[in-house]
Structures are given as C-alpha cells and as structure tokens.
Amino acid sequence: GEDVEQSLFLSVREGDSSVINCTYTDSSSTYLYWYKQEPGAGLQLLTYIFSNMDMKQDQRLTVLLNKKDKHLSLRIADTQTGDSAIYFCAESRNSGNTPLVFGKGTRLSVIA
Amino acid sequence: DAGITQSPRHKVTETGTPVTLRCHQTENHRYMYWYRQDPGHGLRLIHYSYGVKDTDKGEVSDGYSVSRSKTEDFLLTLESATSSQTSVYFCAISEQVAGPNYGYTFGSGTRLTVV
Numbered sequence: 001g002e003d004v005e006q007s008l009f010l011s012v013r014e015g016d017s018s019v020i021n022c023t024y025t026d027s028s029s030t031y032l033y034w035y036k037q038e039p040g041a042g043l044q045l046l047t048y049i050f051s052n053m054d055m056k057q058d059q060r061l062t063v064l065l066n067k068k069d070k071h072l073s074l075r076i077a078d079t080q081t082g083d084s085a086i087y088f089c090a091e092s093r094n095s096g097n098t099p100l101v102f103g104k105g106t107r108l109s110v111i112a
Numbered sequence: 113d114a115g116i117t118q119s120p121r122h123k124v125t126e127t128g129t130p131v132t133l134r135c136h137q138t139e140n141h142r143y144m145y146w147y148r149q150d151p152g153h154g155l156r157l158i159h160y161s162y163g164v165k166d167t168d169k170g171e172v173s174d175g176y177s178v179s180r181s182k183t184e185d186f187l188l189t190l191e192s193a194t195s196s197q198t199s200v201y202f203c204a205i206s207e208q209v210a211g212p213n214y215g216y217t218f219g220s221g222t223r224l225t226v227v
Binding site for chain 1: 154210219
C-alpha cells in the first residue's frame with residue numbers, strides 16, 4: 001500500500017518548538033494519531049485528532065490537520081531533553097475498519 | 113506496559129529453525145496485532161486478530177503464521193526463520209480497531225536475530 005510519509009530526523013535546541021510533519025494517504029481516514037517511542041520501549045499513544053477537526057491542543061502538544069493536503073503536524077512547545085524519542089504518525093484507513101498504518105517515524109534529538 | 117507482555121524479550125536463532133513469539137494480555141481486549149519494526153521501514157503490520165480463532169493478514173505476512181486460541185494469547189510463528197526476519201517484533205492490543213480513545217497499547221518488544 002501507499003506509505004505514510006514522515007521526515008526521518010529532526011534536531012532542535014532545548015526550549016525551542018519542534019514541528020514534526022506527516023503526510024497520510026487515505027482521504028477517508030477518520031482518525032489520525034501520534035505515538036512516541038522512547039529507546040528500548042514500545043510505542044505510547046500521545047494524542048489523536050478526528051478528521052472533522054483542524055486543530056487539537058493538549059498542554060505542550062498542538063496537532064494541526066489539513067485534510068485538503070492530507071497533512072498532519074505535531075508541534076511540541078518548549079521542547080525538553082525528555083522529548084527525545086521517535087515519533088510516529090498513524091492513520092486509520094477504510095473509515096476506521098482496518099488496523100492503523102504507521103509512518104516510518106521521525107527521530108527527534110533535543111540538544112541541551 | 114502493564115496489561116501486555118511479550119516473551120521472550122530477546123532471542124537468537126539459526127536460519128531454518130521454527131520460532132514462536134508470545135503476546136499475553138490481561139485487558140480482555142478484542143483486537144491483537146503483530147508488527148515488526150525495521151530501520152527505514154518503520155512499523156509494518158504482520159497479522160492481526162479480531163477475536164478467538166479470527167485472524168487476518170497484514171502488509172508483510174509472508175513467512176509468518178499466527179494463532180489465537182484464547183482471548184489473552186496471540187502467538188506469532190516463523191515457520192522457518194530467515195535472516196530477513198531479523199527485526200524487533202511488537203505486539204499491540206486495542207478495544208476497537210480504530211476510533212476515539214481507542215489507542216493501541218504496545219508491548220515492550222522482542223528483539224529477534226536470525227543467524
């Protein structure tokens with residue numbers, strides 16, 4: 001199937017904002033997700049957004065959704081060293097009737 | 113994570129041998145999944161289950177089989193391991209296949225090396 005696209009690496013300075021981008025494939029995707037993977041661990045759900053929303057904010061996290069361009073972004077404000085991890089976006093294709101499809105992941109490195 | 117465990121955590125096996133990985137959950141979730149994680153490929157679905165004895169193939173199912181005889185256990189078998197199956201394998205569970213508040217809970221992974 002078509003890939004969910006993400007850039008592979010992002011490096012930011014501590015205290016700056018990080019923006020991780022994702023392009024998904026299915027215009028009927030009802031839910032879109034961001035997961036975080038810390039070294040040696042499984043993925044953890046960070047946040048999700050419904051396709052009928054443009055934006056969702058949760059503390060330091062802001063998710064933006066552009067359905068026309070099938071573009072999803074995750075902004076992390078005041079990035080900390082503990083935010084260093086791999087971030088995956090995921091889409092629920094076929095109107096949510098099939099398992100999530102994940103992107104390749106973006107490795108975020110935070111420089112102190 | 114509490115509620116889902118994978119075993120073994122690490123395994124080294126020889127080419128051509130059968131290998132079985134186990135995923136065990138205590139959440140009574142209907143859906144269970146096996147993904148593999150490889151550099152440059154991210155996470156790819158191998159097989160998933162939507163109930164006892166109900167399974168379906170994912171994107172990269174060739175060379176793998178699964179079984180789910182009980183709600184809590186989902187087994188992944190490599191019938192004859194090959195070097196291309198060297199990977200980190202993750203099991204995940206969920207109440208629904210997708211939807212609001214239905215995020216997947218992932219296990220800690222099994223690192224499999226085929227020599």
